[in-house]
Amino acid sequence: MTKGSAPRDSDWWKSAVVYQIYPRSFADSDGDGIGDLRGIIGRLDHLAELGVDVLWLSPIYPSPQIDNGYDVADYQAIDPLFGTLDDFDELVAQAHARGLKIVLDIVVNHTSDQHPWFLESRSGPASPKRDWYWWRPPAATTGGPPTNWGSYFGGSAWQLDPASGEYYLHLFAPEQPDLNWENPQVRSAVHAMMRWWLARGVDGFRLDVINLIAKDPALPDGVIDPRTGFANGEPHYANGPRIHEYLAEMRREVFQGNDSGRILIGEMLSVGVADAARYTDPGRGELDMVFQFEHVVLDHGSHKFDRIPVELPRLKASLNHWQEHLGPRGWNTLYLSNHDQPRPVSRFGNDRAFRVESATAIATTLHLMRGTPFVYQGEELGMANPPLTELGDLRDIESINYARQALTAGEDPETVWHAIRTGSRDNARSPMQWDASAHAGFTTGVPWFPVNPDHDRVNADRQRRDADSVFAHYRRLIELRHRNPVVVRGDFTSLYPEHPALFAYRRSWGGETLTVIANWSDRPVPIPADLRQRDQSLVLANDGTDEAAETLGPWAVRVFAGSIAGNPDRV
Numbered sequence: 001m002t003k004g005s006a007p008r009d010s011d012w013w014k015s016a017v018v019y020q021i022y023p024r025s026f027a028d029s030d031g032d033g034i035g036d037l038r039g040i041i042g043r044l045d046h047l048a049e050l051g052v053d054v055l056w057l058s059p060i061y062p063s064p065q066i067d068n069g070y071d072v073a074d075y076q077a078i079d080p081l082f083g084t085l086d087d088f089d090e091l092v093a094q095a096h097a098r099g100l101k102i103v104l105d106i107v108v109n110h111t112s113d114q115h116p117w118f119l120e121s122r123s124g125p126a127s128p129k130r131d132w133y134w135w136r137p138p139a140a141t142t143g144g145p146p147t148n149w150g151s152y153f154g155g156s157a158w159q160l161d162p163a164s165g166e167y168y169l170h171l172f173a174p175e176q177p178d179l180n181w182e183n184p185q186v187r188s189a190v191h192a193m194m195r196w197w198l199a200r201g202v203d204g205f206r207l208d209v210i211n212l213i214a215k216d217p218a219l220p221d222g223v224i225d226p227r228t229g230f231a232n233g234e235p236h237y238a239n240g241p242r243i244h245e246y247l248a249e250m251r252r253e254v255f256q257g258n259d260s261g262r263i264l265i266g267e268m269l270s271v272g273v274a275d276a277a278r279y280t281d282p283g284r285g286e287l288d289m290v291f292q293f294e295h296v297v298l299d300h301g302s303h304k305f306d307r308i309p310v311e312l313p314r315l316k317a318s319l320n321h322w323q324e325h326l327g328p329r330g331w332n333t334l335y336l337s338n339h340d341q342p343r344p345v346s347r348f349g350n351d352r353a354f355r356v357e358s359a360t361a362i363a364t365t366l367h368l369m370r371g372t373p374f375v376y377q378g379e380e381l382g383m384a385n386p387p388l389t390e391l392g393d394l395r396d397i398e399s400i401n402y403a404r405q406a407l408t409a410g411e412d413p414e415t416v417w418h419a420i421r422t423g424s425r426d427n428a429r430s431p432m433q434w435d436a437s438a439h440a441g442f443t444t445g446v447p448w449f450p451v452n453p454d455h456d457r458v459n460a461d462r463q464r465r466d467a468d469s470v471f472a473h474y475r476r477l478i479e480l481r482h483r484n485p486v487v488v489r490g491d492f493t494s495l496y497p498e499h500p501a502l503f504a505y506r507r508s509w510g511g512e513t514l515t516v517i518a519n520w521s522d523r524p525v526p527i528p529a530d531l532r533q534r535d536q537s538l539v540l541a542n543d544g545t546d547e548a549a550e551t552l553g554p555w556a557v558r559v560f561a562g563s564i565a566g567n568p569d570r571v
């Protein structure tokens with residue numbers, strides 16, 4: 001099978017690879033230090049060369065940028081920081097000309113507090129849009145916030161509006177008020193907006209925290225966490241009562257029966273595998289795939305910045321569980337990296353002694369599982385976490401809020417900075433490293449976030465010319481998915497799940513197998529004898545071409561193709 005000849009048009013995305021662009025950190029064309037749409041247009045050839053199929057753009061809409069664009073003030077325009085609608089149309093045309101689809105990030109659990117809908121809603125209890133958001137009087141018992149829920153970014157999830165004496169709900173920052181999806185006008189406004197983008201040529205949507213939209217309208221209190229003084233309200237708003245109804249309605253109203261070549265991807269907090277199987281069952285007409293968080297919260301202790309070590313068997317158990325239990329109809333996203341996660345080579349690999357080896361071993365392990373792989377910008381170069389040493393280095397609202405609060409509360413600064421260095425979302429947001437020049441070719445101005453000083457060694461320019469680079473390996477990996485139906489269709493069997501250093505599994509389909517054996521450690525590991533079958537051929541490796549090697553070096557990975565002789569399924 002070659003690229004473009006996907007198995008069935010209706011599920012083309014199973015053989016696709018998605019590349020996420022965080023526009024403000026990707027490429028700056030006008031020297032203001034912030035990436036923009038024309039910067040992306042200028043780098044499309046890098047993406048075409050990499051071989052990805054779909055580009056997902058983090059938000060590009062007008063926004064006060066309290067949460068870097070995840071606070072949208074106008075859903076149908078482009079923030080002047082990033083360019084104009086004409087630039088956007090050109091980006092779509094140029095991407096399509098290279099066979100790249102465009103997916104937009106849709107943030108509709110909440111708007112910005114500067115969105116005209118909210119300004120109208122806030123104008124008073126009689127506003128026709130009052131009910132578009134969650135307004136409530138103070139709690140009768142305490143005179144304070146209507147529920148005891150905490151926000152994801154710290155503090156209460158409720159903000160008092162002094163003019164009316166009522167509170168509004170914001171699960172994220174106070175500048176991100178939550179929309180009330182119970183109101184049918186809200187839903188149809190969102191659907192109309194999404195249809196408008198489809199008419200402009202986009203191919204689908206990534207739906208931000210979409211399983212939080214269906215709150216239990218009774219808004220019950222949760223159980224208070226003594227550390228913060230607030231409750232986690234998720235039991236009352238994650239995967240809430242009407243969520244499946246809202247998602248099916250969205251697909252129906254937005255795609256209007258024409259799903260061909262289009263995709264809906266949902267980001268979902270606290271979603272279990274059984275729920276995800278329902279959300280992605282094609283028969284239900286909801287989503288094509290979901291981002292779940294189970295494997296990226298394993299290193300969280302009592303909270304995100306309480307960092308705990310994760311032994312490999314735990315990580316494997318989580319990923320394997322999703323591989324094995326999503327069922328024949330559900331579909332995974334495969335990701336370790338995005339704009340909210342630390343860099344995988346720093347988090348799971350060894351970004352000093354074995355950067356290239358660990359970046360490629362980790363990528364191979366992830367990409368050949370069952371699901372659609374997502375590559376976050378710079379991951380294809382093995383970009384590492386940037387140095388973060390003082391408050392002035394931080395840009396992310398979540399990290400700044402945490403560091404300030406923890407340092408003010410007298411927590412040990414070493415522990416706080418360890419948590420920031422290993423957990424902060426800023427780790428993902430340092431600018432893309434294009435070349436070895438000043439500011440890594442990202443901007444001619446002063447970058448909004450300093451480039452990682454390692455860009456003299458780690459950059460796209462150098463890696464495109466090096467057949468042993470992380471970039472070259474990603475190209476081979478993506479090509480393998482496009483070419484080999486076992487990667488797309490195969491069943492998944494985990495191998496040696498308890499092994500402390502090996503990450504191994506087998507995919508099989510139509511009598512063919514692919515066996516992936518990766519060493520996720522800094523020490524050599526013997527390949528178990530039963531995994532070294534003679535009739536297999538090496539199809540991909542990051543440690544040379546000796547098929548008969550009996551040991552995997554640190555962070556080495558090998559992929560073998562074979563066949564199950566006499567398998568009745570063989571086609």
Ligand code: GLC
Nearest residue numbers: 067070107172208209339340
């Ligand atoms: C999602 C986004 C994140 C944002 C949050 C609120 O998790 O990925 O960046 O802060 O939603 O919109």
